[in-house]
Amino acid sequence: MVVLFTFIVIGAIGVPAHEYVRGFIGGTPYQSIWYMNAYLIPCALMLTLVGNLRQRYGGRNLAIIGPAIFSLSLIGAALTEDSRLFIILRIVQGLSAAVCAAVGGGWLNGGIGPKHSKLGKGLFVLVFAFGATAGIAISAYTTWYLSWRVVYGFSGILLGAAWLLILLYLPHTPSDSSVKIDWPTFGLICSGFGLFSFSLAWGNQHEWFQSPFYCIQLGLSIVSIILFFIRLSSAPPLLNPKVFQDINFCISTANLTLILFAVFLVFNIVPTFMIEVVGNTVGSYAGPFAWFSFASVATIFLFAPGLNPYAIGHTITQRKIFSSAGVFGFGLTALWMAQTNAFQSNANLTVQLVALGISFGLILNELLMCFATMPAELTTTASAVNFFGTNIAKSLSGGLSGAISTASSQGSWERFRIEVGASQEAITSFREPLQNHLQEGIKAESWSQASLHIINHAISQQAEVITYINTATLTGFLLLAFGLLPFLHREGKAGREARKS
Numbered sequence: 312m313v314v315l316f317t318f319i320v321i322g323a324i325g326v327p328a329h330e331y332v333r334g335f336i337g338g339t340p341y342q343s344i345w346y347m348n349a350y351l352i353p354c355a356l357m358l359t360l361v362g363n364l365r366q367r368y369g370g371r372n373l374a375i376i377g378p379a380i381f382s383l384s385l386i387g388a389a390l391t392e393d394s395r396l397f398i399i400l401r402i403v404q405g406l407s408a409a410v411c412a413a414v415g416g417g418w419l420n421g422g423i424g425p426k427h428s429k430l431g432k433g434l435f436v437l438v439f440a441f442g443a444t445a446g447i448a449i450s451a452y453t454t455w456y457l458s459w460r461v462v463y464g465f466s467g468i469l470l471g472a473a474w475l476l477i478l479l480y481l482p483h484t485p486s487d488s489s490v491k492i493d494w495p496t497f498g499l500i501c502s503g504f505g506l507f508s509f510s511l512a513w514g515n516q517h518e519w520f521q522s523p524f525y526c527i528q529l530g531l532s533i534v535s536i537i538l539f540f541i542r543l544s545s546a547p548p549l550l551n552p553k554v555f556q557d558i559n560f561c562i563s564t565a566n567l568t569l570i571l572f573a574v575f576l577v578f579n580i581v582p583t584f585m586i587e588v589v590g591n592t593v594g595s596y597a598g599p600f601a602w603f604s605f606a607s608v609a610t611i612f613l614f615a616p617g618l619n620p621y622a623i624g625h626t627i628t629q630r631k632i633f634s635s636a637g638v639f640g641f642g643l644t645a646l647w648m649a650q651t652n653a654f655q656s657n658a659n660l661t662v663q664l665v666a667l668g669i670s671f672g673l674i675l676n677e678l679l680m681c682f683a684t685m686p687a688e689l690t691t692t693a694s695a696v697n698f699f700g701t702n703i704a705k706s707l708s709g710g711l712s713g714a715i716s717t718a719s720s721q722g723s724w725e726r727f728r729i730e731v732g733a734s735q736e737a738i739t740s741f742r743e744p745l746q747n748h749l750q751e752g753i754k755a756e757s758w759s760q761a762s763l764h765i766i767n768h769a770i771s772q773q774a775e776v777i778t779y780i781n782t783a784t785l786t787g788f789l790l791l792a793f794g795l796l797p798f799l800h801r802e803g804k805a806g807r808e809a810r811k812s
Contacts, residue, residue, distance in 0.1 A: 332459050338394030344512055344713070348706065349398045352508045354405035354412075355702035356501050360492070361413035362550055362692030369486035370414055370691070377410030378474045385467030389460040412698050417691025420682040430617030436678045437618060440611045444604035444668065447582065448597045455594030496542050496549040503535035504703060511710025515717055554685070554693045559627065559800050563681035566796045568700035570638055570674060573789040575708035577645055577667065580716075580782045581660075587775040589655055599657060603664035610672025614679060627683065627800050630676040634797035637673025642790030644670060649783035651776065680800055715785070716778045 333343040365373055384403040391397050419435035453462050510528035517525055543549070555561055585596040614624045614633070624630045644666040678697075685693050 332397065333394070335459070336392055336394045336397055338397070342394050342398065344516070345398050346401055347709065348509070348512050349401035350405040350408075351702055351706040351709070352405070352505055353402050354409045355508075355699050355706060356497075356505045357406045357409035358413055358695040358699040358702065359500050359549060360497055361410055361695045363490060363492045364410075365414065365417070365691050366487055367490040367492065370417070370484040371481050372486070373410050373414050374477050374481055375474070377407050377414065378470055378477060381407035381411055382467045382471040382474055385463045385470065389462075389464030389467065409695075409698070413691055413695035416694025416698065420685065420687075420690040420694060428617075432679060432682060433615035433618035433622075435682075436611055436675055437608065437615050439678060440607045440672060440675055441604065444607045444671065445601075447578075448601040448604055451582075451593045451597035451600070455592065455597070493549045496539065499535050499539035499542060500549075503532055503539050505532075506535065507532035508703065508706040508710065511707065512713065515710065515713040550696060551689060551692045554689050554696060557685055557693075559680050559683060560685055560693055560697075562796075562799045562801075563677045564697050564700050566634075566793075566799075567674075567677050567681070567697065568704045569796065570677070570790065570793050571701050572704035572708050573786050573793065574641060574671065574674070575705045576712055576782050576786045576789075577648070579709055579712035580779055581664070584775055584779045585657070585660065588772050588779070589657060589660065591657065595657070599661040599664050602661055603668040606665045606668025607672045607675075610669045611675045613672075614676055616679070624676060624679075627680055630680050631797040631800045633673045634676040634680075635794055637670045637676070638790050638797065639794040640670035641667060641674065642787045642794065644787075645783045645790065646787035649780050649787060651779060651783075677797065680797075712782060715782050716774075 332338065332346060338346075361373070381404060384400050384407060388397055388400040388404070391400060416435060419431040450459070450462050453459070506528055510525055510532060513528060514520075514522065514525040519525060582596055582600075585591040585599070586593070589596075612619055614622055614630070616622050616625075624633055644663055647666075648663050681697055682690060682693060
């Protein structure tokens with residue numbers, strides 16, 4: 312239960328209401344963008360190191376140190392009054408959350424023993440679905456009705472209480488001091504994948520190739536990624552190479568990274584769209600997202616072994632069909648969302664989010680296939696690699712989403728004006744308050760501060776609608792292209808014999 316709670320906390324604090332945080336600790340819009348990146352990028356990078364750390368220092372030691380640091384950093388974030396200190400604490404949260412996620416995932420997917428193996432896998436995929444989808448609704452409700460500090464402080468206190476159970480009851484696990492950690496390879500991962508993720512956010516804030524610093528970042532990251540793959544084939548392994556001998560693990564990890572990259576594109580834009588265009592508050596948009604989370608968890612429960620006595624999709628053949636259906640369903644729903652208009656309602660958005668939730672639940676069959684044939688001693692490394700892919704996907708999708716937003720608004724004024732021309736019926740109602748000003752010009756007798764507010768607000772809404780349409784369209788087409796990826800899975804000998812019988 313401690314492991315389950317840790318996963319839920321990771322999901323809940325991953326998507327806090329950062330605009331509210333910025334207002335309370337004196338941050339700027341420039342800094343608030345890093346509140347999420349400071350968590351995601353270190354978390355992804357640290358995941359590649361956890362497998363070797365577990366071998367060298369033992370699972371119990373990591374299970375004690377990781378949650379302890381995570382808990383203290385959560386409480387520290389709740390108390391801080393400085394934006395830069397908050398960013399530092401988010402980095403610490405990312406590093407410690409990586410340890411919690413990898414060790415917890417390894418425990419549930421094999422560490423609890425063969426007798427409870429199905430139950431562990433079922434709990435893992437169910438809690439993953441809840442943590443990945445409920446964070447928006449939980450943090451929004453808590454922020455609106457209580458305080459954003461409660462999201463961090465209360466989670467930190469509860470996790471601290473759970474840490475006492477780990478300290479008292481988790482059995483001793485073996486360690487091997489002879490295991491060597493390949494720090495140069497880890498350094499190449501950080502300077503490659505980490506710097507590339509960092510450069511996306513930086514470039515979007517500093518006019519991309521017009522910034523010499525961005526060009527240097529991009530060049531160094533590309534060179535480091537190339538050197539990483541060269542070294543990985545010849546140096547002592549940073550990651551146990553045996554995990555890559557399982558074809559279904561490799562396929563699931565690649566599929567989830569690509570698919571969730573597209574999925575997170577939608578997650579990045581919907582909350583802002585619901586506030587700027589539909590007129591929601593942080594409190595009211597939590598409702599539709601709560602239904603999204605419920606649909607995801609309820610869908611994956613249909614497939615959860617050990618939890619649902621009537622679970623469906625027992626073979627890899629069945630699971631990859633459902634997973635493929637989820638990818639296509641998510642893509643088609645994203646294209647439906649792209650057909651938005653100025654009269655979009657919460658009711659319609661809720662229906663769309665429920666459809667996304669059902670599709671997301673189906674997609675998570677990939678997690679069940681990912682660990683189906685993985686030996687118990689490799690599940691921590693396997694969990695780390697899998698989470699690395701999903702975290703990098705989330706970070707990269709945030710960078711691309713920001714770039715689309717910039718290109719749809721202030722990035723190129725001429726391109727923006729073309730997009731908001733007469734052919735865009737979705738933003739017709741936003742142009743109506745501006746007609747007199749645009750046709751007759753601004754005159755002293757008609758100009759007022761209210762006019763300025765109307766113009767700025769209307770332009771902001773137009774840009775948000777165009778960003779929403781562009782991002783949802785890209786997401787839809789990407790997922791339709793990825794829809795056949797689950798069929799790359801191969802069913803083992805045991806699965807074929809079970810199907811024949």
